[in-house]
Amino acid sequence: MRAAADAADAGRAVADAHRREWAFVLAATVRVARDLDLAEECVQEAYAAALSAWERDGIPRSPAAWLTTAARRRAVDAIRRERTFRSKLPLLVEPESTVDELALDGPDEQAVDEQAVDPEDVVPDERLRLIFTCCHPALAQEAQLALTLRLVCGLRTADVAKALLVPEPTMAARITRAKRKIAAARIPWRLPRAAELPNRLTAVLGVIHLLFTAGHTAPSGPELMRTDLTDRSLHLARTLRDLMPDEPEVRGLLALLLVTDARRATRTSSEGRLLRLAEQDRSLWDRTALTEARELIVAGLRGGRAGRYLVQAAIASLYAEAPTYAATDWPQIVALYDRLLSLWPSPVVALNRTVPLSMAQGAAVALVQVEALEQDGRLSGYQYLPAVKAELLRRLGRMDEAGVAYRQALELTGNEAERAYLIGRLAERETWSERWSE
Structure with a gap:
């Protein structure tokens, strides 16, 4: 039996779980709720309930599992209430198919969609599944990026606005409109079939890249980096590469993240002072990551015409390969930027x-x-x-x-x-x- 925790410890544990696990918990809950607004509401309620429950019962060994179970139970209860309401008011509610009974302890906790393939057969990662689901072609790409960064990746609306270079009120309105369009158009919350994945790839790549950017230099806060976001985006990029190994831009994105993250340990001094590229100790850069990135870039270039992520990775790699900042091949980098501008x-x-x-x-x-x-x-x-x-x-x-x-x-x-x-x-x-x- 777990020991009770004091209020401060419980609060810190909930805050840490919100920072690290929100995306996972929401992704798991959407599969049950089949409705983004309902899933978000249930997840918020689960986090609120955790504050008192963890103080009373102690912090669970797996906060994410506790929160996921709590959020899913709320989603199931909400669906059952809605179904009961509809069954009792048949004359006032337009007939539509009901949601099948959901079992909380079984491995398949979502209602059956005859059009959908088993998500485990296509995308093995819970969060990547939800990113593909949110990047629906019925939404404008700006809306896809905004909605996914805010809800799936857990970024604050203000930070999403900074990432996409728009005012915060504009971003809040954009997210609201996207959610309303999903509800009004009854866009199904299901993973696209394998054949549909390439059509959503551009938006998915954009989400992972922006997530990494928000972690590499946090839009706000006391620390230069948010390593939870950079680690998550690297994991997503690797998972995507395993899923779509023949896509040059998938290789390019992973290479870009690897070569950029290779400098992680040298971006600030021991006192936390930001160090410019010219000041960083290149001997401390992650050579394993740089070598992997270089191999991905070469493989990507062999695969055909380079896209924006592959060119960005090549630029970052040129910076990294120079023995010193002053010895960087500046004309070649300018030429690569000219190529990148033609693509993007x-x-x-x-x-x-x-x-x-x-x-x-x-x-x-x-x-x-x-x-x-x-x-x-x-x-x-x-x-x-x-x-x-x-x-x-x-x-x-x-x-x-x-x-x-x-x-x-x-x-x-x-x-x-x-x-x-x-x-x-x-x-x-x-x-x-x-x-x-x-």
Whole structure:
């Protein structure tokens, strides 16, 4: 019998389970509820119930299993109540098929859908199944990404908005509309057949990439990284590669995540200070991950025309293969960015291109490109635009303008490690000014 836990310990355990297990619990509950709103409501109730239950009975050995069982039981009860209501009011409710009785202890806890294949036969991972399910072609791709990141991956609406470069109210409305469309169109919550998976692959790749990005540099919070998100996205990418091994872009995505995550241990100092790429100790990078990424890139390039993830992985690999930051093959990276822009004409890609461009052709050339992006307006509110601009202005000796740009970036940045870095750059401004005035 488990010992009772105090309120603080129970609260911390519930918070940790929410952070780590929300996606898994929701994925398992949707299979029973067959309705996203109902599943989300049941999962929220399960987490709320855990606070008092874990304080009274002790924290379970497997919080995810406890929460999943509690949420599924609530879903089953809700379905039974709805079925009873409909059976008692036959004249007021339009006839429709009822949900079969659900057994809580059996391995197959979802209602039978004659059109669906057994999910275990197609996608072995619970969370990846739900991502494929949410990426329904009836929804616009922006809605697919938003809905999946918020509900399946458990990101806050504000963080999803930052990831997709839209205001938070716009993102909240987008998620609400997507859920309403699902309900109004009666889109079935079932895993697509194997033949349907390729049509959803672009959105699924986008979800996993954005999930990794949100973990690699957390949009908000005290830590630079959220390793629970990066680890989860790497697991999803590996599972997807096992599921679709012949897809070059699946290889490309996994390679991109591996080569980026290989620097994990060197991105901050022992005091937690953010370290730029030029400051990182390359001897500590994960060489096993870099080797695996390189093999995936080569295999992907042999498989045909490279897509955006494969090109991004090749760019990241070039950065990693250089013996030092200064010895990086900047012209080749700029050329790869030009290729990436032809595949994915994103303003974020155009901004990222200005960094190697400044090293290959000078800060003044890159600054013209950054200012054009500033005038374009699509990156309004994106903190890395003024941050890049500030660095270029600093290199050009335009210290007052650099200070203004650093402050703009600081106002837009929610991650405390990045904020500390920007504050440090501002504090160094007087030293730079003195150096340039000599």
